Amino acid sequence: MTWLVTGGAGYIGAHVVRALRAEGLPVVVFDDLSTGAKERVPDDVPLIAGSVLDGELLTEVLREHDVAGVVHMAGKKRVDESVAEPTFYYRENVEGVRSLLDAMAAADVRRLVFSSSAAVYGMPEQEGLVREDVDCRPLSPYGQTKLAGEWMVRAQGLARGLAFANLRYFNVAGAAEPALGDQGAFNLIPMVFARLDAGRPPLVFGTDYPTPDGTCVRDYIHVADLATAHAAAARRLAGDPQAALTLNVGRGAGVSVLEVLTAVAAATGLDTTPEAAARRPGDAPSVVAAADRIAAELGWHAEHDLAAMVDSAWAAWQARRSSGAAGATGAAGAASAAGSAGSPNPSGSP
Template sequence: MTWLVTGGAGYIGAHVVRAFAADGIDVVVIDDLSSGKTDFLVDGVPFVEANLLDTDVVRKTLDGVTGVVHLAGYKYAGVSVEKPMHTYTQNVTAMVSLLDAMAGTGVRNIVFSSSAGVYGTPTDEIVTEQTQPDPQSPYGETKLVGEWLLRDQAKAVPLNHTSLRYFNVVGSGDPKVYDASPYNLFPIVCNMLTQGKIPQIYGTDHPTPDGTSIKDYLHVADLARAHVAAARALESGKTLEPVYNLGSGTGTSVRQIMDAARRVTGIDFTPTEGPRRPGDPSRVVASGELAARDLEWKNTYTVDEMFASAWESWPS
């Protein structure tokens, strides 16, 4: 049993590789290092530096592989509005190339790293798999198209698949691997605190208990384990749902994140406050009931534990 992890040198991919290895599953990594880091790679895990658009290289890499975890792609939703063609090329055209290579080599199992970005700004109190997708960025659209590609390809060739939709991935399961995104809350807060600056809250007038927006935060190690569970289920022949939400059902507010940062770091600060950013939803929380039922998955980290792991791994 060997699985190919696309994007395995990235923040999430590196954790998925480690989770597979911890579960005794052999892994091969393919990554073009456009955002991944060689420092995140695991010693002894075969690594191929290539873009998925190179179908011939992907086909060769799939030799001896029984399944794929597909994480590679352009992941910046906001910037995707400015770079729609780049986003579609890296997220859709590249996935077509991957699926073509899989069909040509007889690889029949794939776990797709989708996104809660397919929902846009849902109005449901709790987002479920039945919530109507309404992506509001090219990034979200490409993730939904990726799910459609799997659906349609499975009608044409033997293909066992499932897609995992998740919201805000945080923390670290390995001190050597950290989230370096300049757009995510945890690394923004860590970066500002290490520079002696005060983090800011955007929007304190939301209709929530403390006035700040509530989102679903998922520890990256929990996310990685979900990919392993899905891979093992597909490998065993179990029929899975086409999509699963990975969510807490409750969510965490921005102010609660700031409070956790204060407790964990011991830095006594009061965040500055600014106006809401355009389009920032007041509450986006998902149910993880289906994933709990079929993948035995759940959120296992508290907000303090999430931030503590992010802080420990943050490069100083």
């Protein structure tokens, strides 16, 4: 049973490709390489360069490779960019899903794992863990596009008999190996690394939240665990043509910004004493996944803790720095307002 992974040359996608192959599943990667890298794709995995907006090419690829299921990860993911360029995000993320669903229908492919995001929740009103049935009120165009994608997938499931799993990622971090590390400086941990490389303290936006140490609390998940969640979803869809799942992918454990900085200090040996800044609009005090549904439905749970995430992320950052790749990205991240220790995106990066 061959799986097509759109966005399979990206940070998360490359890990998913390896998790599927570890299950013995043939994989084909479809990526426009705008942020992905060919080097991330194993030499024996077919890589087709193209946009998911090209429905004819997608249909051709699905048929040519006899694809039985799709993991859809291609899309744009930066909250700040989505606020500045909302129509661009709607085109890439919403029209991209529509184009893919039509191509799958044309090629009679009836299994889809959809990369969604905890950004669909916005700022949850209830206290405690965020459950999948909470009212979704995304705060950004990015979160809106992910929720719209879920709606389309669910509607297509009813109309076409599509088995699906919408996976809502929380904050993603770490690397299974240094070569697969996050190449951007837009997620919390690499943003902190970028600040430290520039000789500047991490920024903490808000120290007076109603949390144990006054800083925002989020659910962080190792990218390798996220990848095995996709493999578990693929197994479920392969055996259950009626599957219609919407699942959080997180550890069910909250970590504060200051706790992340402590872990970074332990991994790097560097001083991570932060610089405090004012709160930013839209930052919820705490967003932590309820992870019981994914355990019940897929038999999956996260295995890596925060220390493993930070240690592996630091090893990947050092490898990029030694190759000269981290310099430009790190400097840009450190110089920007995004070089903070508090993310406006409760989901991290889908």
